[in-house]
Amino acid sequence: MNMVFEGTAFKFGRDVDTDVIIPARYLNTTDPQELAAHVMEDIDREFVNQVKAGDIIVAEDNFGCGSSREQAPLAIKGAGVACVVAVSFARIFYRNAINIGLPILVCPEAARAARSGDLLRVDLDKGEVTNLTKQKVYQADRFPDFMQEIVAAGGLMQQVRHKISDRKSGPS
Amino acid sequence: MGMTITEKILARACGREAVQAGEFINARLDLALANDITAPLAIKEFEAAGAEKVWDPERVVLVCDHFVPNKDIKSAEQAKFVRDFARRQGLSNFYDVGRMGIEHVILPEKGLVVPGDVVIGADSHTCTYGALGAFATGVGSTDLAAGMATGEVWLRVPETIRFNLEGTPGKYVTGKDYILYIIGLIGVDGALYSAMEFAGGAMRALSMDGRFTMCNMAIEAGGKSGIVEPDEVTAQYCRGRVRREPAMLASDADAVYAQVIDIDVAGIQPQVARPHLPSNAVAASELAGLKIDQVVIGSCTNGRIEDLRMAAAVMKGRKVNPDVRTIVIPGSQEVYQQAMHEGLIDIFIDAEAAVSTPTCGPCLGGHMGILAAGERAVSTTNRNFVGRMGHVDSEVYLAGPYVAAATAIAGTVAVPGEVLS
Numbered sequence: 001m002n003m004v005f006e007g008t009a010f011k012f013g014r015d016v017d018t019d020v021i022i023p024a025r026y027l028n029t030t031d032p033q034e035l036a037a038h039v040m041e042d043i044d045r046e047f048v049n050q051v052k053a054g055d056i057i058v059a060e061d062n063f064g065c066g067s068s069r070e071q072a073p074l075a076i077k078g079a080g081v082a083c084v085v086a087v088s089f090a091r092i093f094y095r096n097a098i099n100i101g102l103p104i105l106v107c108p109e110a111a112r113a114a115r116s117g118d119l120l121r122v123d124l125d126k127g128e129v130t131n132l133t134k135q136k137v138y139q140a141d142r143f144p145d146f147m148q149e150i151v152a153a154g155g156l157m158q159q160v161r162h163k164i165s166d167r168k169s170g171p172s
Numbered sequence: 173m174g175m176t177i178t179e180k181i182l183a184r185a186c187g188r189e190a191v192q193a194g195e196f197i198n199a200r201l202d203l204a205l206a207n208d209i210t211a212p213l214a215i216k217e218f219e220a221a222g223a224e225k226v227w228d229p230e231r232v233v234l235v236c237d238h239f240v241p242n243k244d245i246k247s248a249e250q251a252k253f254v255r256d257f258a259r260r261q262g263l264s265n266f267y268d269v270g271r272m273g274i275e276h277v278i279l280p281e282k283g284l285v286v287p288g289d290v291v292i293g294a295d296s297h298t299c300t301y302g303a304l305g306a307f308a309t310g311v312g313s314t315d316l317a318a319g320m321a322t323g324e325v326w327l328r329v330p331e332t333i334r335f336n337l338e339g340t341p342g343k344y345v346t347g348k349d350y351i352l353y354i355i356g357l358i359g360v361d362g363a364l365y366s367a368m369e370f371a372g373g374a375m376r377a378l379s380m381d382g383r384f385t386m387c388n389m390a391i392e393a394g395g396k397s398g399i400v401e402p403d404e405v406t407a408q409y410c411r412g413r414v415r416r417e418p419a420m421l422a423s424d425a426d427a428v429y430a431q432v433i434d435i436d437v438a439g440i441q442p443q444v445a446r447p448h449l450p451s452n453a454v455a456a457s458e459l460a461g462l463k464i465d466q467v468v469i470g471s472c473t474n475g476r477i478e479d480l481r482m483a484a485a486v487m488k489g490r491k492v493n494p495d496v497r498t499i500v501i502p503g504s505q506e507v508y509q510q511a512m513h514e515g516l517i518d519i520f521i522d523a524e525a526a527v528s529t530p531t532c533g534p535c536l537g538g539h540m541g542i543l544a545a546g547e548r549a550v551s552t553t554n555r556n557f558v559g560r561m562g563h564v565d566s567e568v569y570l571a572g573p574y575v576a577a578a579t580a581i582a583g584t585v586a587v588p589g590e591v592l593s
Contacts, residue, residue: 015360015449019557024536027209028239028246030216042559062361062394066555067536068296070213070312091365091396092296096312146196146326157221160318164222 003124005082005103006132007055010047011116012040016059017066018093022075024067035071036078053080056122058114060086064093073097083122085129085140087111098147099156105129110138174424176332177401178367181307181421185290193331193428201231202289202306202416204319207275207532208236208247210294211254213313218320226261227323233265233284234258235275238532240268243539273504273530276300276388276472280409281506287402287410288419292316292325297472297554299390303383304410305402305421307367310391330396331430332367333358334423337374339438344588346482347382348474348552348572350374351389352443354435356453364394366430369423374437375400380409381478385572388473389554392450442587444550445570448558456575459585466549467498467580468561469573470528471535474552475503477510479573484516486577486588487523493583498525499541501533525580537561543568550579 020043022035029035040047057076063086064072073096076084083103097104103124110129114120118133127140143151153159175183175190183191185199206214211234218226226232234254239247251268258266267278276297279285287305291298294316301308311325319325335354355362368390375383383400390398400406402420410418441455469475469483480502492498500520502508508530511517520527534541535553543549543562549569551561556568569585578586 017555017557019536019555019560023559024209024238024538028244028250030213030250042564062364065360065394066296066391066557068210068294068298068310068312070210070294070314073312074213088361088364090361090394092310092312095315099312099314144196144328146328150326156314156318157217160223160321161221163322 004121005054005056006119006121007082009056009058009114009116009118009120010051011114012043012057012059014060015062015065016043018064018069018072019066021064021072022069027069027071030071032074032078035075039075039079048079051079051081054082055080056120057081057084058111059084060111061088063089065090068092070096070100073100073102077102085111085122098150101155105140107138107140173428174426176367176369176423176427177305177421178307178332178397178399179329181288181290182327182329184288184419191329193329195329197327197329198324199290199327201292201319201323201325203231203233203284203291204316205233205235205275205279205291205293205295205298206316207238207295208240208251208254209238210313210316212250214294214317214320215253215257217314217317221317221321223321226320229262230264232263232320233279234263235267235272235278236269237272237274238536239538240531241529271505273507274472274475274532277475277503277507280304280384281504283410283413283415286414286416286418287406288421292319296391297388299395299397300384300388300472302387302390302397302399303380305400305406307397307399309397330365330367332369333363333431333433334369334371334429336372336432336434337370337437338372339374339436341374341437341440344442344574345437345440346572346574347378347385349440349443350437351386352445352450352453352570353440355389355393355451358393360392360449360451361394363390365396368393368395368398370398370400376403379478380405381476384476385473389450392554442572442575444575444585445556447556447567447569450554450556450570456571456585456587462585463548464496464550464579464584465547466541466543467496467576468534468541468549468551468553469576470501470503471532471553472503473554474573475501475507477507479552480507480511480516482573483577484519486574486591487525487581488519490523490581492523492525492580495583496580498580499528499534500525501528502530504530534561550576550585552576
């Protein structure tokens with residue numbers, strides 16, 4: 001799996017809530033492609049037309065605040081966004097992104113400095129964000145070990161799958 | 173070293189003597205909840221993982237409340253998907269049209285949440301149940317799927333911010349005003365990842381419904397949970413409702429807090445949070461004269477009987493302003509029926525307000541009161557984000573039931589004193 005992404009930054013401010021990431025009027029579906037067609041529509045109408053596969057969302061503090069809708073990271077992932085880099089994330093969004101396999105990084109310096117249009121390289125294994133436009137390298141916060149294990153296992157449901165098969169094959 | 177009530181609940185749930193903030197634990201669940209928006213994804217994940225039976229058919233609770241009675245074909249398909257799963261799994265706590273209400277109103281009402289419980293819900297306002305002295309937090313659909321399959325959830329034990337509320341509130345100042353004031357004070361990420369513990373004399377004096385309102389909005393400050401130590405008010409509420417043994421826990425005197433914030437509630441005026449963040453709280457009086465097109469009274473935040481009593485006290489014998497569409501949504505069938513017995517429904521209808529079956533409806537811009545471009549609502553709900561209640565160019569002002577009802581009568585943002593005098 002390629003853990004290095006290179007893409008154009010789309011910069012957002014602080015407190016980007018899940019209602020603007022994917023408005024509730026579209027929550028009558030769970031199809032990632034249908035959701036992706038409306039991602040960020042209430043904060044930036046042009047985003048869906050401009051974003052390309054592999055691009056990177058960059059935001060200030062508290063990205064993904066508000067509702068628990070997992071449709072928010074699904075819509076972002078469905079639009080082809082490779083990674084979200086922010087100063088901080090709201091906690092439910094943070095868990096959801098890890099659970100569905102949308103790479104996210106807490107990297108305050110990189111997030112604050114980046115501007116829309118900057119070319120970024122994100123190395124997930126090293127936890128490094130390079131702003132190729134500004135020629136600067138930033139170190140991201142490491143995932144706690146406990147969460148690193150979930151990521152390494154291929155997500156939360158993979159862990160659950162193991163537990164279920166252990167239960168089925170193990171002594172009762 | 174002492175523990176907070178949150179640490180004590182989580183220690184019990186992972187079978188340990190003690191836990192500390194910052195630790196990662198696997199906690200046993202007492203209850204797992206999802207609704208018609210979040211359950212479909214959770215069910216798909218659950219089945220894709222090869223899970224066959226939920227860990228306990230009495231403890232997985234599914235409530236169709238967001239887009240029901242179904243607003244369109246797609247939402248009908250989603251509700252049907254949830255309904256079919258509930259039947260297949262033999263869930264004893266599945267709540268559908270006619271039996272249902274807004275999830276966070278009915279779970280406590282039906283005695284499903286007990287003090288000392290650990291609850292996860294695929295809905296951010298699951299934190300409401302902290303009002304009963306339980307640990308309750310919102311998660312996404314995948315976390316919920318894992319919880320349904322295993323009866324466990326991984327958690328980082330949160331730091332706690334303690335809010336000591338003392339003093340006597342002024343007239344028409346409610347739990348909603350306390351919480352809007354607090355979010356205004358600390359910001360929408362002021363309690364990020366933290367438990368918000370509401371304590372002090374003013375909390376002990378606050379009704380159960382007021383406590384639900386406060387804990388409900390902990391998420392609007394970024395909180396993982398809100399919590400109130402259970403007391404006689406809690407015990408009274410639980411009597412005749414709960415069937416499991418409650419654990420009435422309390423924080424130790426030497427518990428460690430990330431922060432302690434003292435608040436004199438005598439200084440809090442009726443609040444309104446301006447668009448587009450719940451933290452934009454100001455005294456309602458500062459917005460006097462602001463013209464309003466719609467008033468919504470209801471939701472998981474303020475759809476309980478006490479909320480309807482407050483609204484009715486203001487609206488009794490009056491008519492809502494002809495330019496304001498006023499929508500009252502009791503939070504559950506029980507609340508609806510109680511309001512009917514007390515004559516509150518007559519008061520609302522006589523005032524020319526619309527009264528609806530329980531639903532989350534307009535709160536999240538689902539249905540039953542969507543705003544057009546340029547329209548402005550005062551709402552007792554919990555979020556005033558861009559486009560939350562409809563068009564991206566509409567506005568939501570958050571308030572408690574007194575201010576909402578007074579505004580409905582006046583046609584402009586008003587405090588009850590002006591309307592009642």
